Amino acid sequence: MRARPEFRDFNEKELAFIKEFKRGELHVAKGETILEEGVPNQHLYTVLSGWGFRYKAMSDGRRQIVNYAMPGDLVGLQGSLMGEMQHSVEALSPMILCTFERARLFSLFEAFPQLAFDVTWIASRQECMLDENLLTVGRxxxxxxxxxxxxxxxxxxxxxxxxxxxxxxxxxxxxxxxxxxxxxxxxxxxxxxxxxxxxxxxxxxxxxxxxxxxxxxxxxxxxxxxxxxxxxx
CATH class of the missing domain: 1.10.10.10 (Winged helix-like DNA-binding domain superfamily/Winged helix DNA-binding domain)
Structure with missing residues (x-):
């Protein structure tokens, strides 16, 4: 059971910027921590393949999984805006992530409003998922x-x-x-x-x-x- 994800197309200038914005790819093994709560994050990632989960942990080891990261999702945006992560991310399978420099994120907002809107759209969509997940847990x-x-x-x-x-x-x-x-x-x-x-x-x-x-x-x-x-x- 497989479907092809439908992503919007870049124009030529956006594609050129994204190619320059990209700093490489990160390969992560199953069970490896990608981002850790409380630790400064220097990068922003897009999931290219595989999947993982976001979670908050308590001092006694109990944890709450708050969402799942799959291809097309942004990982690390929170750390890019706040300086350090407020949650952790662990790989549930081998993953490949596209790596971007956190420091260059604001140049995207300055020069490419459509890409900036895309970042906002992705963050808003993840917020909608959290709303639904909170409803599930609570009601x-x-x-x-x-x-x-x-x-x-x-x-x-x-x-x-x-x-x-x-x-x-x-x-x-x-x-x-x-x-x-x-x-x-x-x-x-x-x-x-x-x-x-x-x-x-x-x-x-x-x-x-x-x-x-x-x-x-x-x-x-x-x-x-x-x-x-x-x-x-």
Whole structure:
């Protein structure tokens, strides 16, 4: 199950600027920390391939996954504007990131208003995702939460062109689900078993197998976002 992401085209001047703005590519292994909370960040990244997650951690090791980074997403914008990161980012798979100099970000705003709008659009879109994720954590029931997260990740995989294993397999652990939804691993496991009993999904060592997308969408009260070309830096 794969889709080609629809990104807007650059004009010639924008393309020339982006080529000069780019400083290289960063290859990251699965499980490696890309950005760390509280540490100054000298770079801004665009995800070219693979996926990771953003999280906040407590002093006792507990963490809250706040969002997932996939191809086309910007990583490190927060640190570029505030001087240091307010969250951490870890790779969930091998990743390739396009690297930009943080210090040159403002030249983009000065010379290329359309690119500056693109950065704002991407940040606004991520804010919308956080709004929906906060609604999920705060107001959806446990079974609605798990169903919503599975549909959300599957839709983002398809949207960004990531390969979903065996058609509908999501490479995610129950610990990631628990850390995203604010549930204990025990509660997460019990909830997943309820969905499995309904033949909606199953879980194995490789992650989550989605058996009935429509059924999960119904439980999650899922509404498809309006499709539109996405900016890409």
């Amino acid at each position: 959806r029931t446990a079974i609605e939460k798990v169903a919503y997260l599975v549909v959300f990740l599957l839709s983002r995989f398809v949207e960004t062109g990531l390969q979903v294993r065996n058609g509908l397999d999501l490479p995610i652990t129950q610990q990631h689900v628990a850390d995203t939804l604010g549930l204990s691993v025990v509660h997460t496991n019990k909830t997943i078993r309820k969905l499995a009993d309904r033949k909606l999904l199953s879980w194995g060592d490789g992650g989550c197998r989605v058996n009935d997308v429509a059924g999960l969408r119904t439980i999650a009260r899922w509404l498809d976002p309006t499709p539109r070309p996405r900016p890409f830096l």
